[in-house]
Amino acid sequence: MTSFKLALRNVKKSFRDYAIYFLTLTFGVCIFFVFNSIESQQAIMDLTNGQMGILRLLNNVMTTFSVFVSVILGALILYANRFLIRRRKKEFGIYMTLGMEKGAMSRILVSETILVGLISLGVGTAMGVLLSQGMALVTAGLLGAEIGHFEFIFSSAAMWKTVICFGAVFLLTLIFNVFMVQKQNLIDLIYADRKNETFKTPKLFLSVFLFIVAAVLLGGAYFLVSGDGVFGVQTLGVAIVLGVVGTFLFFFSLSGFFLKLLQQNKRVYLKGLNMFVLRQINSKINTTYISMTMVCLMLFISISTLSSGIGVAKGLAESMEKNIPFDAGFLVNAGFTKDGETVRDYPGVDLIRAAKEGGADLSGFAKTYWTTRYYKADGNADMDRELSDMGPRFMKLSDFNTILKNRGVDPIALAPGQFAIDSGFDNEAYVEKLTALAGRAPTIRVGGEKLKTDASLLFQYALYVTQNSGMSPTLIVPDALLDGARPAADVLHIIYKGEGREYDTQCREALKGLPLPSGVERSLETGASVRETSSTATTTIAYLAIYLGIVFLITSAAILAISQLSETSDNISRYGLLRKIGTDERMIHRALFTQILIFFGVPLALALVHAVVGISMVNRVTGMLGTGSILAGSLFMALIMLIVYGGYFFATYLGSKNMLDREYARIE
Amino acid sequence: MSAILQAHHVEKYYGNRNNLTKALDGISFDVDAGEFMGVMGASGSGKTTLLNCISTIDTATSGQILIGGVDVTAMHAKALAKFRREELGFIFQDFNLLDTLTAYENIALALTILDTPHREIDRRTQDAARILGISDVLKKYPYQMSGGQRQRVASARAIVTEPSLVLADEPTGALDSKSARMLLERFEHLVEQRNATILMVTHDAFSASYCNRILFIRDGKLFHELVRGGASRKQFFDRIIEVISLLGGDANDII
Structure with a gap:
């Protein structure tokens, strides 16, 4: 059972560095459980047949979208897992030098994956059960149903769905990990932390050119959807393609473009650690632009669904109320x-x-x-x-x-x-x-x-x-x-x-x-x-918007957090050098803050612009949203963004800062 | 000449009362302005510990280290960072350049963290690069340069702030003999032309032969001191070899 003990210790040890990963996983399980437990919430409500029907419909919609959600969360888990494994190549190198067989190493990894999976599933489900009690009250409110009596709700259907979906994801992770270990060579593992000193970034003038192309493409996409009158699906399709390609090129060329721009301004470029931060970001662009594009598009979806979903639901409910001048x-x-x-x-x-x-x-x-x-x-x-x-x-x-x-x-x-x-x-x-x-x-x-x-x-x-x-x-x-x-x-x-x-x-x-x-x-x-019809629509839209919005939001925030934390640990030696030549602690922390802020801020900013254009387009075409409901939706979205995205940002900064300070204290 | 560096009875102990290691056991010496001073000793003799204590990266257990008349052993962590970037220049065995920055930017970095005006940064960076003979590689990244060029970039970074004292830890350790010779000639040049003060730790007799004065350390104590005086480099080298053979042990260090 030694490999299990080793796994247990590894999980404990890495918990501090990857608390964000564990929390995201747990939170994902929790959200998944809560939104799949809607049907069982009827236990505490006095429902008419019509309301029963709504609840069943709502449950079906949530189940359908949960498949999609589990694919998204699964991708996140695989992505995060890849980072965690990469960080530990050296450790596996040591095991191998000590003569551990690959089979034993696989066993360690399998135990670890199972352990992490069980913990996050257990804690997430427990949190989900608690949260679904409160959500039952919200559902009752939205449906206009009366609370009959209080009882503890536990949805075994939701539990099984959660276990099956996440079990499948963890199984996939497990297979991936075992495969990873099997194909590793000792030499690569031991020298895994030797950084590759040759890195290629796109030529600067190419970046400037591509940035202009990106701006033109995005401008074109915005123009297409902001045109007056009704437009076809085809135009929308073209706009989406332009938007995605434009976003992609934007992130591919952004750092190079700004590097070039700021290099012209020596006063800014040659100030403090500005040069260091810009180069740092520019050097990472080859590996990050794809994930940045994904993050930006997911944030766009998240912002749009959160703000317009709540807005549409609110607008719908209000306009429905106006359709009831009399009783019948x-x-x-x-x-x-x-x-x-x-x-x-x-x-x-x-x-x-x-x-x-x-x-x-x-x-x-x-x-x-x-x-x-x-x-x-x-x-x-x-x-x-x-x-x-x-x-x-x-x-x-x-x-x-x-x-x-x-x-x-x-x-x-x-x-x-x-x-x-x-x-x-x-x-x-x-x-x-x-x-x-x-x-x-x-x-x-x-x-x-x-x-x-x-x-x-x-x-x-x-x-x-x-x-x-x-x-x-x-x-x-x-x-x-x-x-x-x-x-x-x-x-x-x-x-x-x-x-x-x-x-x-x-x-x-x-x-x-x-x-x-x-x-x-x-x-x-x-x-x-x-x-009743109105509450079907509003509840479905509101729940779906919150469900998808939050899943996309935590996924994109978690991707950024994990990649930035791993980035910081890759950069420990660089920050150490800055310290050796006498850079102020404050200056280093500020550089770290700026770097993380840029990685979190830029995709968010572009996603916000996308969302403003997108939402006003939807609004013009459907006329669903009044000014009031747009405001309410945006406020709701801003609040959620501030808590979730802001929370991830600060957790990442503090985690990175602690990582550097801890390393520094060790050297001292 | 005034003393840039004064070390008074510096001690550095590791461990506890029962198991005490005296890495530095009461070392005292002075380094004058414009001196190229070498510190030699076998592995484990305490020379790196001494350098770390002087460079304020490590703190001495007791004794005083005065740089430019300021006692660095009594300084706070924050003041130390300021002191390091203003008064000291560092050259490491493994260059320690930032691989994401060009040569120019690596050198300029030492000035930007001092909030130097940007015009002056450019002038001084170009100047330092000229002294070290690397003006033609300023646009290159470290991975595009040879080891010798990298070490000269690192040296340019160390002197660009015009520090009172340049500390070099085995600067030729990772260089081939031709590159090492070129670097050491540049050091000589810096000392003669710019009145720079360099303290170099090495266990290579050839590198040491470029110094004006050499301290030999054994078991944390000052073992011997050699002054070059008017001797030629070859004569000085022979005298160094003699002392090393007296020091014993490190046969590999004799070329």
Whole structure:
């Protein structure tokens, strides 16, 4: 069992230097566990069938993305493992000189990998179990579910998923390590710490040229996605390719470019350790530019998902709330014929009479109820095209004012020859379009009369309870003009007697069997059903954004931290020389700080620029985010970035500083 | 001439009361300004310990070391770093150049950490490079240079700050004889033309023969002192060999 003892001691010994690796691993396991344990959180909630469905859907989405996440975390673990093994080549050299066989060395490594895997799996799962208790409360809040009773939640499904996914990753690491040991030569291991003094960096003028190319490519990518109007998938594809290649060239040429730039300015270049730091970074560029590009792109994804994900979820929830002006809305309109294209003729239905005929007692649960009719008016082809694909629907002024009255809003008046527009939806981009249209004072023709509108007659009220208000405006005209018009749809609005689920159930029950003419479509939406759909979307988007955002964030931060720590230990002799020739301790620490700051800061800065361009593009195309939700999302993102990324940065700096100081103290 | 370096009864002990190693056992000597002083001794004689104590990299157990009249044994760590970069120049056996920097930058580094104005950095770097005959390799990286060139770059770095004392630890140890000769001639030149003061530790009699004066150390004690005076290098070399044979032991050191 000696090899196991040796492994145990090695793990203990290296724990201090690679605490960051262990913590990342543990944190990764924890996050993975928490987001896979969503389904079991139902244990403490009182859920409706609909909410159950949402939870199951959410669980499926998380499971699907977890495969992707485990690939990312697996890549991180393999990457980190490669660094750890490289650092220990000398140690293996000593084992081999002492006559240890490769089989025994493999056994040490296998024990170590298993040990590290077990510890991080154990601790990570334990943390995950604790965290999932708290997350159950958040889930309940997002779903609008009530907490029934408290009990300790343990998701064995999540545990198995975690064990299987990470077990596979550790197994892969193990195979990699054994393979590594088998192909090593003693001579390489013993001289592993002899640094290779010949290093090649790209020629400086080439760097300057490539940097300009990178700037042009990135500028092109930004330009492509910032263009006005809608653009195709192809343009987006080109922009992404340009962006990735540009980012790659940016990191390939950046240090050379700045070296050249600063060499021109002797005052800065020949000051303190500036020269040393720049050369240091430049000498590493051959091995780091690929990982820097990866880190930058991952940070970009992380920043985008964290900020826009939360923003979209928040915006969605808010706009959904606006779609619930009353407690319930029963909509009937024309169905499609069998070919699925032609709309049938809609006869118009008096919903209150239908309710009486069907024996539905509306006053049993409703405090107030009334109907609204939508009409069609042909002959406004120009307007139709401009406003929506479906064509506008018309409403009598008195119906509109009834709706306003029940919403507690003052009624509007129309001067002779005027009409009003209601967007029914406060999507910024859409309202902007309608405002522009109203500003041009367009005319329509209804019931043989010409009507005009202007920007003061544009409203944004949701007119009935609906899942999707769509981009179909309602035109409000004087009652008399619609007397002979064809009906398009009827809506029965209901305001309940009070709060509570029982009214909802009664309402659904009452309207289920309403006798309607054949070929007519019906849909009943209540506040509860809209909120349920909304919470499905918001919870899924928010959880997915946080899950992916954090995984990408810790992965990129951990890659930087591990590579910088390993970089510092490679540089101990260089810093030692600086000390010998009398460089101030403070100056050395500052140089170290600057170097690490540049490695953490530059990818973050470029990722932020990418993200600003990307998010504003998404926002312009989908119109999902209001200014408020962008702000909320960005603040949330900034907070997470500050804690996680900032934490990794300082841990790396302190770790590197301690490594140097410890080495120095040893020499003294 | 005034003494740049004064060592009074310097002792360096390792271990504890029961198991005491006296690496330096009460050594006293002076080095005058403009002197090229050699320290010789077999492996384990204490010469490197002596150099480390003078260079403030190590601290003496007792005794005084005055450099330019300042007692370095009584200085704090922070003051020591300042003292090292302002008053001392270092040349190591394995060059200790930064492989990421060009020759020019390696030399200039000694000045940039002193916050020297950049114009002066350029002038003094070029000047030091000219003295050591490396003006044509200034743009090269260490890996593109020969061992001799690297050591002369390291020497340029040591003298560019115009230190009161240059400390050289086996500077020819890793050089072939031709490169060694060239380097030592440059040292002579520095002492004669620039009035530099060099303290060189070596166990190579040939290298030592370039010095003005040589201290021989055995078992941490001053064993003998040789002054070149008006003797030719060949005569001085022969006298060094005589002392080494008296010192005994290190037969390999005799060329």
